Amino acid sequence: MILTVTLNTALDLTYRVPALTPHTTHRVTDVVERPGGKGLNVARVLAALGHETVVTGFAGGPTGEVLRALLTPLPVRDALVPTAGATRRTVAVADRATGDTTQFNEPGPHICPAEWAAFLDSYETLLGQADAVALCGSLPPGIHVGAYAELIRRSRAAGVPVLLDTSGEPLRRGIAARPDLIKPNADELAQLTGAREPLRATRDARRRGAHAVAASLGADGVLAATPDGTWQATPPAPVRGNPTGAGDSAVAGLLSGLVEDLPWPQRLARAVALATATVLAPAAGEFDAGAYEELLPRVQVATA
């Protein structure tokens, strides 16, 4: 199975309003609740690709109960660890006319040392059954900034390939523990390396410790620097839509390709086709399966 870790899960709320006007009152016409956090999005896509998938991280309080209830009907196994605090909410306010979204992210519950220890115990057990693991998203309050580095060391000790998708100091610290793959976007990459030019920044990120780096560059696709070579995969044509979750779908493409032992160009094509099919889907964070099948053979992969 594939394990995805979301330490700061979220109950994602989407509010539809006619148009956002600061400092006024809005009647929300439509409310959607979804289980959220990057690792949960990745897991949903992995399951849709036919992979047995387990989600872990923390969930707690009334919002955590709602999140777990929303996970129940999905084809992913819930191995979330209880926390005393309440799972955070995120609120995405979408303008009805334009689809433009204004996002509010709560910080998340404080994780105490005993809860972190319980998580590590559970993580070790799950690693014993895992073919690969993805570490996704921000750290909740109370978790030390080197937490991902610790999880990477344990994965490597267990012989389980590990992908890291985070930003800032947790990414910087995580890379030093030599993950198999990182998937920064252009901003995260520039913040990490100080270099704006993607090829240079991607190679620089490898030198910092990541075995492979797959940078998601929006409409420019994915640029990957790996031990086997450097490639750029680009979608056949620009698309319009909601980019929410496109990066998570790319992670699912990369990770499934790794587990299936596909050559890098095929992994990258899958990542780009899934990300593009996610932008095209009407619901944020879902991917359009028909568009994915149609796009996959048309993604261009070239040596960079």
Added chain:
Amino acid sequence: MILTVTLNTALDLTYRVPALTPHTTHRVTDVVERPGGKGLNVARVLAALGHETVVTGFAGGPTGEVLRALLTPLPVRDALVPTAGATRRTVAVADRATGDTTQFNEPGPHICPAEWAAFLDSYETLLGQADAVALCGSLPPGIHVGAYAELIRRSRAAGVPVLLDTSGEPLRRGIAARPDLIKPNADELAQLTGAREPLRATRDARRRGAHAVAASLGADGVLAATPDGTWQATPPAPVRGNPTGAGDSAVAGLLSGLVEDLPWPQRLARAVALATATVLAPAAGEFDAGAYEELLPRVQVATA
């Protein structure tokens, strides 16, 4: 005891952000959860004034459970009726620098006919113990627009004085059932009567069926047209602060004065002092008890 009815209760969330910028992502630095809906705010103030207070209306789902848990430590009795749907949330996003607030209100759960019937049964029982009742706020989906008129008729049949604080069509229909008092703000009054001039609009609202009308006019205080005369009560000086809940505090002042059988000028002075002390309180919807005591003798009440 005093009964307050909030058919569309809410779990009120306040998010503090550095500044709201549409179509960007905001990290919320501070989250406050409060039991909300106008009648709940009124009840809190009545309890602080020393009145035995009971709250009813609907609560349901995980958000309803949180709301009821937040009510438990407060000195008000919870007589909320269960509903299958989930209690709505409201999200107030406050800019840290200016305190300006952007509000998002979910619509609320759909109330089915059996739930409404259960509420009416409970309401009849509570009326038997009530000295006065306040009907507050919007109607949730599924409740017919004449619902407040029905509750007013039942209060009057039971000999219990009834105050109505709502807007739009529910206010228009409610007035026709001859409530003892309505407390519109300037906009609600103008929408009801078509008249912008407050004195004319207030008198017109009385002619439509309300025995007394106390219009809250923000910094201009409260203008009341009653069977005993017409008065305007004004705060001693303009104040700056958060007006959220000031109208609800005014309702509590009017209702407590009615139950204590105070002369109208004293009721109005209390309403204005409470509303002003609410604007001055640091937390939205709370009132500053010291400011209230200090303001009360300084409110000006003049015949209008």
